[in-house]
Structure formats: C-alpha cells, structure tokens
Amino acid sequence: xxxxxxxxxxxxxxxxxxxxxxxxxxxxxxxxxxxxxxxxxxxxxxxxxxxxxxxxxxxxxxxxxxxxxxxxxxxxxxxxxxxxxxxxxxxxxxxxxxxxxxxxxxxxxxxxxxxxxxxxxxxxxxxxxxxxxxxxxxxxxxxxxxxxxxxxxxxxxxxxxxxxxxxxxxxxxxxxxxxxxxxxxxxxxxxxxxxxxxxxxxxxxxxxxxxxxxxxxxxxxxxxxxxxxxxxxxxxxxxxxxxx
Amino acid sequence: xxxxxxxxxxxxxxxxxxxxxxxxxxxxxxxxxxxxxxxxxxxxxxxxxxxxxxxxxxxxxxxxxxxxxxxxxxxxxxxxxxxxxxxxxxxxxxxxxxxxxxxxxxxxxxxxxxxxxxxxxxxxxxxxxxxxxxxxxxxxxxxxxxxxxxxxxxxxxxxxxxxxxxxxxxxxxxxxxxxxxxxxxxxxxxxxxxxxxxxxxxxxxxxxxxxxxxxxxxxxxxxxxxxxxxxxxxxxxxxxxxxxxxxxxxxxxxxxxxxxxxxxxxxxxxxxxxxxxxxxxxxxxxxxxxxxxxxxxxxxxxxxxxxxxxxxxxxxxxxxxxxxxxxxxxxxxxx
Amino acid sequence: xxxxxxxxxxxxxxxxxxxxxxxxxxxxxxxxxxxxxxxxxxxxxxxxxxxxxxxxxxxxxxxxxxxxxxxxxxxxxxxxxxxxxxxxxxxxxxxxxxxxxxxxxxxxxxxxxxxxxxxxxxxxxxxxxxxxxxxxxxxxxxxxxxxxxxxxxxxxxxxxxxxxxxxxxxxxxxxxxxxxxxxxxxxxxxxxxxxxxxxxxxxxxxxxxxxxxxxxxxxxxxxxxxxxxxxxxxxxxxxxxxxxxxxxxxxxxxxxxxxxxxxxxxxxxxxxxxxxxxxxxxxxxxxxxxxxxxxxxxxxxxxx
Numbered sequence: 001x002x003x004x005x006x007x008x009x010x011x012x013x014x015x016x017x018x019x020x021x022x023x024x025x026x027x028x029x030x031x032x033x034x035x036x037x038x039x040x041x042x043x044x045x046x047x048x049x050x051x052x053x054x055x056x057x058x059x060x061x062x063x064x065x066x067x068x069x070x071x072x073x074x075x076x077x078x079x080x081x082x083x084x085x086x087x088x089x090x091x092x093x094x095x096x097x098x099x100x101x102x103x104x105x106x107x108x109x110x111x112x113x114x115x116x117x118x119x120x121x122x123x124x125x126x127x128x129x130x131x132x133x134x135x136x137x138x139x140x141x142x143x144x145x146x147x148x149x150x151x152x153x154x155x156x157x158x159x160x161x162x163x164x165x166x167x168x169x170x171x172x173x174x175x176x177x178x179x180x181x182x183x184x185x186x187x188x189x190x191x192x193x194x195x196x197x198x199x200x201x202x203x204x205x206x207x208x209x210x211x212x213x214x215x216x217x218x219x220x221x222x223x224x225x226x227x228x229x230x231x232x233x234x235x236x237x238x239x240x241x242x243x244x
Numbered sequence: 245x246x247x248x249x250x251x252x253x254x255x256x257x258x259x260x261x262x263x264x265x266x267x268x269x270x271x272x273x274x275x276x277x278x279x280x281x282x283x284x285x286x287x288x289x290x291x292x293x294x295x296x297x298x299x300x301x302x303x304x305x306x307x308x309x310x311x312x313x314x315x316x317x318x319x320x321x322x323x324x325x326x327x328x329x330x331x332x333x334x335x336x337x338x339x340x341x342x343x344x345x346x347x348x349x350x351x352x353x354x355x356x357x358x359x360x361x362x363x364x365x366x367x368x369x370x371x372x373x374x375x376x377x378x379x380x381x382x383x384x385x386x387x388x389x390x391x392x393x394x395x396x397x398x399x400x401x402x403x404x405x406x407x408x409x410x411x412x413x414x415x416x417x418x419x420x421x422x423x424x425x426x427x428x429x430x431x432x433x434x435x436x437x438x439x440x441x442x443x444x445x446x447x448x449x450x451x452x453x454x455x456x457x458x459x460x461x462x463x464x465x466x467x468x469x470x471x472x473x474x475x476x477x478x479x480x481x482x483x484x485x486x487x488x489x490x491x492x493x494x495x496x497x498x499x500x501x502x503x504x505x506x507x508x509x510x511x512x513x514x515x516x517x518x519x520x521x522x523x524x525x526x527x528x529x530x531x532x533x534x535x536x537x538x539x540x541x542x543x544x545x546x547x548x549x550x551x552x553x554x555x556x557x558x559x560x561x562x563x564x565x566x567x568x569x570x571x572x573x574x575x576x577x578x579x
Numbered sequence: 580x581x582x583x584x585x586x587x588x589x590x591x592x593x594x595x596x597x598x599x600x601x602x603x604x605x606x607x608x609x610x611x612x613x614x615x616x617x618x619x620x621x622x623x624x625x626x627x628x629x630x631x632x633x634x635x636x637x638x639x640x641x642x643x644x645x646x647x648x649x650x651x652x653x654x655x656x657x658x659x660x661x662x663x664x665x666x667x668x669x670x671x672x673x674x675x676x677x678x679x680x681x682x683x684x685x686x687x688x689x690x691x692x693x694x695x696x697x698x699x700x701x702x703x704x705x706x707x708x709x710x711x712x713x714x715x716x717x718x719x720x721x722x723x724x725x726x727x728x729x730x731x732x733x734x735x736x737x738x739x740x741x742x743x744x745x746x747x748x749x750x751x752x753x754x755x756x757x758x759x760x761x762x763x764x765x766x767x768x769x770x771x772x773x774x775x776x777x778x779x780x781x782x783x784x785x786x787x788x789x790x791x792x793x794x795x796x797x798x799x800x801x802x803x804x805x806x807x808x809x810x811x812x813x814x815x816x817x818x819x820x821x822x823x824x825x826x827x828x829x830x831x832x833x834x835x836x837x838x839x840x841x842x843x844x845x846x847x848x849x850x851x852x853x854x855x856x857x858x859x860x861x862x863x864x865x866x867x868x869x870x871x872x873x874x875x876x877x878x879x880x881x882x883x
Contacts, residue, residue: 050456076458084453092445092514101446104439105458109246113439133575153458311672358872365614366871368675369807373864376804380861498800502679509676545687545796552687555680560665563673 003028003157003189004049004080009058011041011048018044020213021058026157031183032191033204033221037233040210042193043085046159050082051075063156077105081155083146085162095137095145096121096130102152117152123186124148124178140171144178151182158182160192164199172199179203201225209233251434258574261517272422276415283535285414289486291527292421293479296428298508298519300475303432304468305505306513307441309448310363313501314371317378318348318473320496322480327394327490328387330408337409341481348477349470356466372498379496393491396484409485417486424482428475432516435471444468448514476504510558512567521566526551582843586836588716594829595726598822599784600802601809602736603655603777609816610753610773613667616678617658618806619799620685621778625651625785626794627693630700640700640790641724647786648779655778659771682799689796699793725787732780737818739776749773753816801860808867831866832859 002025011019018041026032034042047053049060051072059068067075081102093101099117100110107113121127124144129137134145143163150158160179164172176199183190183203194200200207201221209217209224211233217224224230254262275288297315305312325344329335335343355374362370383391401410411417435441443464446454451461484490494500503526511522533547562569604618628647633640658681666677708720740746751759752769760766785794792798809828813820830837 052452052455072452072455073458073460076456082456084450084456092449093442097442097445101442101454101459102457104442108439110250110437110439110442111246113442149453149457305672309672311675313675358868362871364671365675366811369614369811370868370871372804373808373867377861377864377868380864502676505672506676506679509672513672545690548683548687549691552680552683552685555676556662556684559669559673559677559680560662563669 002026003030003063004191005059005061006045006049007059007061009045009048009060010056011044011053012056017213019048022210022213022215023058024208024215024218026189026191028156028189029187030189030206031179031204033200033207034191034193034210035195035197035200035207036210036216038195039212040233041213042210043161045210046082046161046193050080050159076153076155079154079156080159081150081153081157082159083143083150083161083163085165094131094133095126095148098134098145098149099152102149105153120148120151123181124151139166140174143167143175147178147182151186151188155188157189157191160190160194162193162195164194164196172196176202197225247434247438250437251430253437254433265517269426272425276418282414283531285418287528287531289414289418289421290531291523292418292425293483294504294507294523294527295520296421296424296479297476297504298511298523299428299432300472300479301504302472302508302513302515302519303435303444303475304465304472306508306515306518307436307448308444308465308468309514310360310465311368311505312371312469312472313368313498313505314373314375315472315476315504316496316498316501317375318352318476319480319483319500320378320382320490320492321348321351322477323484323490323495324382324388324394325477326481327396327484330396330485331394334408336407337481337485338407341478344481345474345477348473348480352470352473353466356469360462360465360469372501375496375501376498379492382492382496389491391492393489394484396488398488409482417482421479421482421486424479429516429520436516440464440467445514506555508565509563510554510565512565512571515565515567515571518565518567525566526554529554582836583840584716586833586840587830588712588718589722589836590830590833591826592718592722592726592829593832594826595729595822596722596784596788596825597805597809597829598825599725599729599732599787600781601806601813601821601825602733602784602818603779603781604806605810605813605816605818605821606736606780607773607777608810610749611667611770613663613674614678614807615777616675616803617682617685617799618777618781619801619803620682620689621651621654621781621799622785622788622802623689623794623796623799624654624685625782626789626792626798627689627698627785628782629786629789630698630794633700633702640702640786644728644783644786648783651778651780651782651785652775653778654782655774655776656771658778659774663774664767664770682803686796686799693796695795695797697793697795700790719791721787721790725784725790728787729784732783733818733822736776736780740818745772804867805860805863808863808870811867812870828863828866831862834862835859 004026006025007023009019009022010017022045034045036042044053048055051067051070051074055068059066061067062075062078062080065078067078096114096117099120100113103113103116118127118130121130124147126141126144126148129141134142137145147160147163163179164175167175179190179192180203182188192200192203204221206219207221207224208215209230216229216233217227276285297319301312301315304310322341322344325347326337326340329340329343359367359370359374382388388394396410398410398412401408403410403412404416405411409420443454443459446457446459447461447464454461480495483495507522507526508519509522510526511520512518530547530551533550558565564572600622603621604615607613607615625647628650629640629643632638632643632646662677662681666674710718710720710723712718740749748759748764749769749772751762751764752766756766759769805828809821809824812827813822813824
C-alpha cells in the first residue's frame with residue numbers, strides 16, 4: 001500500500017482548472033520529484049493534498065485513510081507536513097521556538113518540545129542559529145529552518161515547496177545534502193517541487209511532471225527528461241520538433 | 245508539575261530585568277507601611293487592577309494578535325455577579341467571583357465561536373458590537389439595577405469582612421489585589437511558555453503555517469479568549485467590592501475596553517511586562533492629570549485630549565510599545 | 580396601519596441620511612483598508628460647524644452645508660497627511676488604536692470648546708415644517724431635505740468615482756496601490772483625496788443632521804457604529820451598497836414602530852411591554868454581528 005495515493009484530483013478556481021484529474025502514488029521511503037513549468041499547478045497540488053484548498057473532484061488517501069475533506073491541521077496531525085515558499089515571519093518567535101511549535105504537536109511539555117527542537121537543529125546543522133529571528137537569517141538558512149519547522153511534527157511524509165529557490169550553487173549543494181539527510185537518516189518520505197533540475201535529478205528516484213494542470217509524464221528522471229512531451233512543455237513545441 | 249515550574253521560572257529574562265522587577269515587587273509589598281496619601285494608595289490599586297486587565301487582554305490581543313475591544317463586558321459580568329449575589333444571597337466573594345468567572349467564560353465561548361471566524365478590524369468592531377449590546381441590556385435590566393446600577397452599603401457589614409471582601413480602608417484591598425497581581429504574573433509566565441502560548445504566537449505569525457503544524461487555530465483562539473475573559477471577570481468582581489457602586493456606564497463602556505487594550509499596547513503587547521508597564525504609565529498619568537489640572541479640567545476632558553494624543557503618537561511612532569523599543573534596542577546591540 | 584406607514588417612511592428617510600454618513604467611511608475603507616474610528620467625530624464637528632456658522636452669520640442652516648463640506652475636506656486631508664499616513668505603516672493594532680486616539684482628541688476638544696449641553700437648530704427655512712401625506716406618513720421638511728441632498732451627494736460621488744479621471748485613479752489605488760504607483764498615479768495624493776472626500780461627505784451629512792438631531796460632543800460614537808454596520812452590510816468599498824444598506828439600517832432603527840404595529844395587530848400584550856425604543860440601536864449592532872458571520876462580503880462588496 002502506498003503512503004500517499006492521489007486519485008483523479010481536480011481543482012478549479014472559477015473558470016481556471018489548476019489541477020486536472022491528477023493521479024499518482026508515493027511509496028513509503030521514496031523521494032518523489034514534482035516538476036513542470038511555472039504555473040503548471042504544482043503548488044496548488046501541494047495545497048490540495050495538505051488540506052489548504054477544498055478539492056473539487058478526486059480523492060487523496062494518506063496511510064490508508066481518506067484525507068480528501070480533512071482540514072490542514074487534521075492532516076498535519078496524521079503525519080503529513082509541508083514547507084511554504086514564503087516563511088512570513090512577523091518576528092516574534094526565534095528559530096528554536098519556531099521548531100518547538102511543531103514539536104508541541106506531540107507533547108504538552110515545554111521541556112520535551114525544547115529538547116526535540118534542539119535535536120532537530122543539530123541534525124540540520126542549525127544549532128548556532130537557535131536564538132535568532134528567522135527574518136535575521138540569510139536565505140539559505142531560512143530554507144533549512146522552514147524544513148526544520150515542519151520536521152518538528154515528526155512527519156511520515158514531507159512536502160517541500162521550492163526550497164532551493166533563490167539559492168546560489170554552493171547553497172544548493174548544501175540544501176541537497178540536508179534533504180538527503182532528512183530522507184536517509186531521519187527516514188522521512190519526501191515529495192519535492194523544484195525548478196533546479198540537477199537537484200531534482202540527483203535526489204529523486206521518480207518524478208511526476210505537470211503542465212497546464214495535467215500530469216504529462218512520470219517515471220525515472222533520466223527517461224522523463226528525454227520524453228518529448230516534457231521537452232515540449234518546457235521549451236516549446238518548435239524546439240521539441242527540431243530536436244526529436 | 246511542569247506548569248508550576250514554568251510559572252516560577254523567570255530565568256530566560258536578563259538579570260537587569262529581574263533585578264528591576266524584584267525591586268518593584270518589594271516596593272509594592274512594603275508600600276502601605278510608609279506614610280502615603282490615600283490618593284496614592286487608590287492610584288496604586290487602580291494600577292494593579294489595570295495591570296491585570298491588561299495581562300488578560302494580552303493573551304489574545306498581544307500574543308494572539310487579535311485586537312479585542314470589548315473586554316469591558318466581562319468586567320461587567322464579574323462585577324455584577326458579585327454585587328447581585330452579595331445583595332440578594334449574602335454570597336461570599338470567594339464563591340461569587342468564581343461563579344462570575346464561569347458565567348463570563350460561558351458567554352465568551354458562546355460569542356467566541358462565531359467571533360473568531362472574523363479577523364482584523366472586522367473582529368475588533370464585532371467585539372465592540374457585542375460589548376455595547378450587553379451594556380444596553382444591563383441598562384434596562386431590573387435585576388442589575390438598570391442604568392442606576394447597584395450600590396453596596398459598607399455600613400451593613402462587620403468590617404473587616406474577609407468573606408465578603410468588605411473593608412473600611414484601602415489597605416486590605418491593596419493586599420488582596422496585590423496577591424491577585426502576583427498570581428496573575430505567575431500565570432502569564434506559565435502561559436507564554438505553555439503549548440497554547442506557543443501555538444498562539446505561531447498563529448499570530450502566520451495562520452496557514454500554524455495549521456500546517458497541526459494547530460487547530462479556531463479552537464486555540466477561543467480557549468485563549470476564555471482565559472482573557474477569566475482574568476477580566478475576576479478583577480471585575482474585586483472592583484465591585486472595592487468601589488461598591490457600579491453602573492453600566494462606568495464598568496462596561498467602550499472607553500474602558502479601549503483603555504485596557506491601550507495600556508497593553510503602550511507597554512508592549514505580546515510581552516510579559518508590557519501590560520504592567522503600560523498601566524504603570526497611564527494610570528498614574530490619568531490620576532495625577534486630574535489632580536493637577538483640577539477636577540474642572542477633568543470635566544472638560546483635557547486629560548482625555550492628552551490621553552488621545554499619547555495614543556496617537558505611540559500608534560504612529562512605535563506601535564510595539566515601550567517594551568518593543570527596549571527589545572529592539574537590545575537586539576541591535578547584540579548584532 | 581398608520582403606525583406602520585409612519586414607521587416605514589421615517590425609517591427610509593433617516594436611512595438615507597445614515598447612508599450619507601456611511602458614504603465617507605466606505606470610500607476611505609475602499610481606498611485604504613483602514614477603519615476610521617474617528618468617523619463619527621467628523622460628523623459631530625460637521626454638526627457644530629453648521630450650527631455655529633448659522634448662528635454667527637445668521638444665514639439659513641441649509642446654506643452652511645458647502646462650508647461644512649469644505650471644513651470636512653480640509654480636516655480629512657490634514658488628518659491623513661499629519662497622522663494617518665504614518666499609521667498605515669504599522670500593525671493593525673496600532674491603526675485601530677490610533678484612530679481611536681484621534682476620536683478621543685476630537686471629542687474632548689469639542690467638549691472643551693463647546694461644552695457638553697445639547698444644542699440644536701431652532702431657526703431656519705425648513706425647521707419645524709412638515710408635509711402630511713396622510714395615512715400616518717408625516718415627512719418633516721428638514722429630514723426630507725436631508726434625504727434629498729443625500730441622494731444628490733451619492734449620485735455626485737458615484738459620478739466622480741466612475742466617470743472622471745481622478746475617480747478612476749482613486750479606484751486604481753483602491754484595487755492595487757503598488758500597481759497604481761507603477762502606472763504613475765500619485766497614490767499619496769489619492770489617499771489624501773479619499774480622506775478629503777470622506778471627511779467632506781460626512782461633515783455635510785452632519786450639517787444636514789443638526790437640523791433635526793441635537794448635537795453634543797458625545798454624539799459621534801453612535802454614528803460611528805451605525806456607519807460601520809452600514810458599510811459592513813452594504814459591502815466595504817461599495818457606494819450603491821452603502822446607500823441600500825443605509826435604508827435597511829434606517830428601517831431597523833424604526834423597529835420599535837413596526838413592533839408596536841405588530842403588537843397592535845396581534846393583540847399580544849407582552850409585546851407592548853418590551854421597551855423596544857431603548858434597544859433601537861442595539862439591533863443595529865446585532866445586525867452588524869450577524870452580517871459579518873453570514874455574509875462578510877456584504878450585499879455588494881468586493882473587498883473582503
């Protein structure tokens with residue numbers, strides 16, 4: 001049984017269909033990449049799975065349970081966590097406290113939440129930054145904090161939304177290593193949206209490709225990358241024809 | 245129990261702050277033994293009361309970020325419950341006060357559920373609306389004396405009466421409210437370190453992120469609102485016994501609700517000391533302004549003009565209040 | 580039957596005046612997303628302006644309306660440039676409390692300058708006159724004039740917003756201030772202008788109101804709450820919404836009359852003993868609450 005099963009998921013915003021009949025599965029322990037040109041509906045898909053938007057058609061099953069109509073906090077409690085592209089921080093909680101919030105999901109004790117948060121900080125090599133406000137940190141660190149925060153809830157499945165956006169090549173290397181560690185050592189199943197191709201190819205065992213709201217390809221990254229439909233989606237029809 | 249430890253543990257404050265706080269605490273405890281005017285005493289009592297109102301407000305308004313401008317209604321419920329029960333059934337304060345809290349909290353749950361579907365100014369205006377509705381109700385309700393209010397005649401009781409909280413002078417009242425005050429601080433210290441406290445602060449930051457961390461935002465807000473309500477109601481009950489003369493216009497008016505929010509904001513909403521600092525500035529200011537400018541000026545509202553001006557300046561220049569300024573300066577020094 | 584007709588007509592008339600009071604608030608909110616607690620105080624100042632100008636110069640109170648409007652415009656602009664401009668940078672707590680501070684200052688300034696007694700206009704062309712249309716419908720001339728001018732003002736403002744360039748610039752700022760700036764629209768000036776118009780319409784409403792409603796420095800709060808309810812019902816930012824919502828709220832305040840009518844018709848004695856008149860405005864507050872829960876967008880609103 002797959003950890004996450006998305007079946008015929010459709011989401012419309014007024015006249016625009018953001019996700020059209022999308023189906024795929026994620027197995028436990030996998031690292032799945034979600035790619036596609038801008039506007040293809042990737043973040044919307046994440047939002048639908050995580051309960052932020054009500055889904056128009058289709059179902060989502062997580063760990064055997066139907067989570068299609070659950071609210072986002074209920075889904076989080078079942079073990080599905082996510083990061084957000086924009087970590088809007090009004091500056092009240094520092095890094096450690098941010099992570100503690102997630103940890104409080106499993107305990108009412110501040111001592112235990114703090115211990116767990118410190119453990120996560122160490123795991124992600126953020127220990128020195130615990131006392132800073134998120135807004136005071138450089139972008140690369142902020143992205144790691146976003147992941148750390150989600151990890152506080154001890155998720156079984158973690159959805160990462162463009163955590164490499166805005167990073168330079170060496171930072172990308174660093175964050176790739178962090179994601180790898182989360183996956184391999186902390187045993188979290190991961191699904192990630194990314195635009196940085198090398199990263200997706202290096203990390204993912206499988207990828208799903210979206211374009212204009214529909215799934216157009218799925219499979220091993222090395223083969224997907226040569227799929228004419230995928231090339232067409234990214235580079236246009238003419239390029240695909242010329243290089244077929 | 246960990247909550248008790250949380251309440252008593254102030255170690256995450258810099259030593260300077262704790263030393264100052266200790267000094268103030270000692271001052272408050274020995275104040276009555278030194279020669280003082282009754283005016284100063286009553287101002288201090290007011291300060292302690294408003295600190296408590298502000299601390300309660302601070303839970304949902306400061307840490308939670310939802311500006312509540314209708315707190316006065318709970319002051320009224322607390323005060324009237326104690327007063328009515330005292331006059332009708334000779335109920336001791338220590339019974340009527342918790343009952344008042346229960347009534348207030350029940351009411352807060354009833355209106356809280358729909359209220360917290362709103363945010364921002366819509367929420368604020370709705371809190372005003374409910375408060376005014378309740379006030380209007382009390383003004384025509386015979387049980388609570390309508391717009392004339394209720395008067396407790398101290399002469400009818402054998403003072404000092406600890407059961408009903410009737411005393412001749414201010415001194416005993418002072419110590420009772422001081423006890424409440426210290427209890428309140430301990431409670432707030434435990435609150436901001438509790439799970440609910442963290443949840444609230446996360447909600448204030450970004451509700452979507454809070455939800456993604458498993459927080460039931462709506463319910464967390466309602467629970468916190470109930471806590472704020474309990475604070476205000478308890479002190480409201482005290483207010484009835486202390487002032488002995490209550491009417492809707494001075495216990496449940498919008499002005500009082502705003503004053504409560506204002507003090508917390510001036511001092512620094514969302515911090516432990518903020519509401520206390522705010523009350524420490526505004527309560528004496530109001531009292532002494534009235535004294536110096538004379539009652540005459542108080543009637544034509546000069547003190548309120550100054551009040552309003554102060555509100556305006558703080559809102560525009562430093563919305564995070566006095567504590568916010570201190571905190572900002574410290575952070576800058578650190579980096 | 581006559582009670583009903585009387586109540587309904589009174590409700591509609593006063594509703595039109597309420598609508599004008601709320602118009603300024605909906606404009607300011609539409610353009611800037613800030614709730615002005617001092618709105619009712621502007622009204623109050625408009626009332627005093629009209630009253631005192633009429634008494635000082637001896638002209639008919641109705642002629643003081645343009646002057647009151649001018650005062651309101653200036654007041655609005657000054658408040659924006661001198662204060663509100665800085666307020667909008669801060670968090671919402673600060674905004675709410677800031678305009679509340681303004682309310683305290685204006686109200687107590689009025690108390691200081693004018694004293695706390697009730698004042699009302701006693702002399703004027705239309706004061707004391709009314710038209711009896713029969714069937715229990717009595718239309719006081721002052722209220723009729725106020726309603727009439729309210730309709731004109733609404734039309735004028737609507738035309739201004741929708742048919743002039745400056746109006747379109749205002750709308751652009753309302754929809755997307757950043758985008759408007761990129762298009763070269765001076766949004767600062769638009770904001771000030773919105774406050775100016777908002778101030779002007781409400782002071783003119785005050786100038787009309789004082790012909791049949793006595794003024795004290797405390798009269799503002801009630802109208803602020805009424806204006807909030809109207810704007811919420813009609814939809815924040817919607818001008819036609821404010822008008823129709825005003826009518827509805829006007830009718831709500833005439834509920835005691837309708838209640839009495841029903842009491843008479845049904846013969847339920849208990850209904851007659853309920854002191855509905857004391858609750859006149861309570862229903863307005865309740866209406867606000869209910870609307871925000873059931874349909875936060877209001878009847879015509881486009882801003883949420």
